[in-house]
Amino acid sequence: MHDGSGRILVQGLNKSFGPINAVQNLNFSVEPGSVTGFLGPNGSGKTTTLRMILGLISPTAGGAFINGQPFSRLPNPATVVGAVLDSQGFHPGQTARTHLRCYTAALNLPDQQADQVLELVGLSSAATRKTGGFSLGMRQRLALATALIGNPQILILDEPANGLDPEGIAWLRGFLKSFASTGRTALVSSHLLREMEHTVDNVVIVSRGQCVYNGDLDQLRAAQQSRVLVRTADPATLVEALRQSGLTAEYLPDGSLAVPGTDSKTVADLALGAGVAVHGMQEENLDLEQIFFQLTTGQYSGGAPQGPPQPPQGAAQWGPGGPQQPPQPGAPPPGTPPSPGVGQGYQQVYPQQDQNNQGGNGGYGGNA
Amino acid sequence: MNGLIKAEFRKIFTTHLWWALLIPVVVLSFLAGWGGTEFGQMSIIRQMTGGQDLPTGLLTMSLSTNYVTVFAALLGALAMTGEYRHKTATTTFLTANPRGAVLGAKLIAYTNIALIYGIANTLFASLGGLLGAGSDGFGEFAQWLMVGGAGILSIVLWTLLGLGFGAMVTSSVVAVLVLLGYVLVFESLVSSAMSSSAMSWLGDYLPGAASNGIVSNLSVPMFVSDVAGAREPMVSETAYRLLHSVFGGSYGFPWWGSLLVFAGYAAVFVAGGWLTSSKRDIT
Numbered sequence: 209m210h211d212g213s214g215r216i217l218v219q220g221l222n223k224s225f226g227p228i229n230a231v232q233n234l235n236f237s238v239e240p241g242s243v244t245g246f247l248g249p250n251g252s253g254k255t256t257t258l259r260m261i262l263g264l265i266s267p268t269a270g271g272a273f274i275n276g277q278p279f280s281r282l283p284n285p286a287t288v289v290g291a292v293l294d295s296q297g298f299h300p301g302q303t304a305r306t307h308l309r310c311y312t313a314a315l316n317l318p319d320q321q322a323d324q325v326l327e328l329v330g331l332s333s334a335a336t337r338k339t340g341g342f343s344l345g346m347r348q349r350l351a352l353a354t355a356l357i358g359n360p361q362i363l364i365l366d367e368p369a370n371g372l373d374p375e376g377i378a379w380l381r382g383f384l385k386s387f388a389s390t391g392r393t394a395l396v397s398s399h400l401l402r403e404m405e406h407t408v409d410n411v412v413i414v415s416r417g418q419c420v421y422n423g424d425l426d427q428l429r430a431a432q433q434s435r436v437l438v439r440t441a442d443p444a445t446l447v448e449a450l451r452q453s454g455l456t457a458e459y460l461p462d463g464s465l466a467v468p469g470t471d472s473k474t475v476a477d478l479a480l481g482a483g484v485a486v487h488g489m490q491e492e493n494l495d496l497e498q499i500f501f502q503l504t505t506g507q508y509s510g511g512a513p514q515g516p517p518q519p520p521q522g523a524a525q526w527g528p529g530g531p532q533q534p535p536q537p538g539a540p541p542p543g544t545p546p547s548p549g550v551g552q553g554y555q556q557v558y559p560q561q562d563q564n565n566q567g568g569n570g571g572y573g574g575n576a
Numbered sequence: 577m578n579g580l581i582k583a584e585f586r587k588i589f590t591t592h593l594w595w596a597l598l599i600p601v602v603v604l605s606f607l608a609g610w611g612g613t614e615f616g617q618m619s620i621i622r623q624m625t626g627g628q629d630l631p632t633g634l635l636t637m638s639l640s641t642n643y644v645t646v647f648a649a650l651l652g653a654l655a656m657t658g659e660y661r662h663k664t665a666t667t668t669f670l671t672a673n674p675r676g677a678v679l680g681a682k683l684i685a686y687t688n689i690a691l692i693y694g695i696a697n698t699l700f701a702s703l704g705g706l707l708g709a710g711s712d713g714f715g716e717f718a719q720w721l722m723v724g725g726a727g728i729l730s731i732v733l734w735t736l737l738g739l740g741f742g743a744m745v746t747s748s749v750v751a752v753l754v755l756l757g758y759v760l761v762f763e764s765l766v767s768s769a770m771s772s773s774a775m776s777w778l779g780d781y782l783p784g785a786a787s788n789g790i791v792s793n794l795s796v797p798m799f800v801s802d803v804a805g806a807r808e809p810m811v812s813e814t815a816y817r818l819l820h821s822v823f824g825g826s827y828g829f830p831w832w833g834s835l836l837v838f839a840g841y842a843a844v845f846v847a848g849g850w851l852t853s854s855k856r857d858i859t
Contacts, residue, residue, distance in 0.1 A: 313582040
């Protein structure tokens with residue numbers, strides 16, 4: 209079943225559970241030959257999206273395609289895509305081997321395949337033990353073995369690092385890299401970028417059911433830059449002065465301002481020129497984890513500044529402080545549909561953000 | 577499809593449920609067969625019948641069938657709900673397209689297990705009967721075969737009904753409690769409430785009554801004819817009704833009528849399970 213494609217395409221995917229919009233107008237694609245991280249905080253719709261790709265949940269609108277087909281049209285699907293969605297899917301009375309042999313039978317595969325995947329995940333010695341006594345790490349490995357039993361072209365893992373010890377994570381990293389190096393596709397979700405940083409080539413970052421970044425991890429890393437945190441008595445005046453110099457600013461929950469894309473000297477000069485008292489200033493260099501955090505925070509806070517001072521009137525023109533609007537149906541956010549892939553550069557999707565804010569800083573936006 | 581059926585057999589035979597539920601079937605069948613035929617030879621009965629033993633073999637076989645169908649229903653109910661309970665449903669559905677194929681494979685595999693249950697019931701009820709009364713009381717071989725075969729049908733249909741019901745509710749606890757509550761308590765309440773009303777005819781069409789009727793509407797007339805011999809046309813309706821009230825079924829209702837009614841229930845639940853499981857979100 210290796211027809212050379214192995215591409216996953218998600219187009220305009222929506223899912224609501226009653227009043228809750230778990231996934232909103234999600235677009236991204238996953239290319240073969242790479243490990244793609246599917247990142248976002250807990251509750252950002254990752255698992256729902258993966259289950260929609262696998263045909264386990266039907267989308268409210270839009271669709272997900274594997275090799276150009278919806279999952280339900282794949283003949284013998286386990287030979288095309290293997291998935292680990294939770295590590296609990298075993299009958300406790302079955303042994304690792306009898307569990308796997310249920311699936312070799314279902315897929316019309318020789319029974320030796322069960323022992324081969326056990327060998328592959330390092331569980332050969334536990335083949336005859338009952339799964340009820342397995343540790344979380346062993347369950348993860350057995351779940352992976354189950355996903356691999358059909359020798360699939362695409363592997364989808366939901367939070368695979370949960371329950372793995374550092375050695376296990378290192379093993380999984382090597383495994384995924386070699387899996388992808390044979391031209392196959394790996395899509396791996398996680399709520400921790402750091403955990404995935406050295407494993408993945410591309411990332412799809414979701415927040416509140418929407419895609420906020422889809423592309424090359426190195427590009428995201430290159431977008432790292434410093435920003436200046438200023439604590440001032442009169443933020444509104446300082447923001448106005450910054451805006452006149454072409455700089456943007458955002459309110460942080462503690463009441464200070466964050467000014468990206470500049471240095472503290474520039475900000476201090478501007479504050480002096482505007483006659484604003486500065487109580488404190490700090491330069492901050494963002495690492496990848498912070499960028500991820502910035503892209504995905506606001507999920508539960510609603511994005512508006514929480515502490516004093518409140519943004520002055522007209523804040524929506526320059527700051528991120530306006531209420532977070534879901535994207536209008538039928539009006540795709542700027543940058544969609546994304547079409548990533550190594551060497552194509554990256555595209556960003558800022559469905560909730562102001563144009564000004566996107567213009568200058570390139571790498572991170574203002575949901576802090 | 578063959579692979580999926582093989583997979584279902586492996587799931588069944590590598591876990592304990594199928595034989596754990598077979599144990600009460602075997603024990604109940606044997607005890608019902610033994611106890612029932614011993615009853616037919618008690619001296620008080622002999623006094624009443626003027627020294628004649630009662631040929632209760634077929635009657636007790638139908639009684640045991642109607643006891644053990646509940647275990648067949650539980651077996652079926654746990655077939656699909658077990659997958660949700662152990663969270664293997666996700667993997668199972670990932671290995672089959674469309675989802676209905678999984679249910680189809682289960683229907684075929686569990687029909688075979690139900691046949692084992694049905695045959696075990698017939699054999700052990702007969703064994704008990706042989707121990708209690710020897711080969712008397714089982715009527716003609718053809719009659720034994722008919723009652724035994726009807727019992728197997730009843731058990732298979734209960735398994736399929738349970739399977740469809742389980743596929744609809746997905747929760748094993750709910751499926752087991754609702755089935756037991758209905759079979760053991762609810763239906764008898766409903767039918768006794770209806771018996772004194774104009775709706776009493778409806779009682780024969782309730783699932784439990786219909787399934788009991790499959791075997792009992794065969795065995796009760798056979799028993800009467802065995803006992804009465806040439807006097808059969810003179811046996812009062814009251815005698816039939818009394819026997820039916822103990823052993824199930826109802827006077828004048830044909831066994832195949834009960835079979836059709838109950839097969840209808842099984843079909844409705846299987847279709848319901850099919851529809852709901854093909855559309856459900858597996859979360």
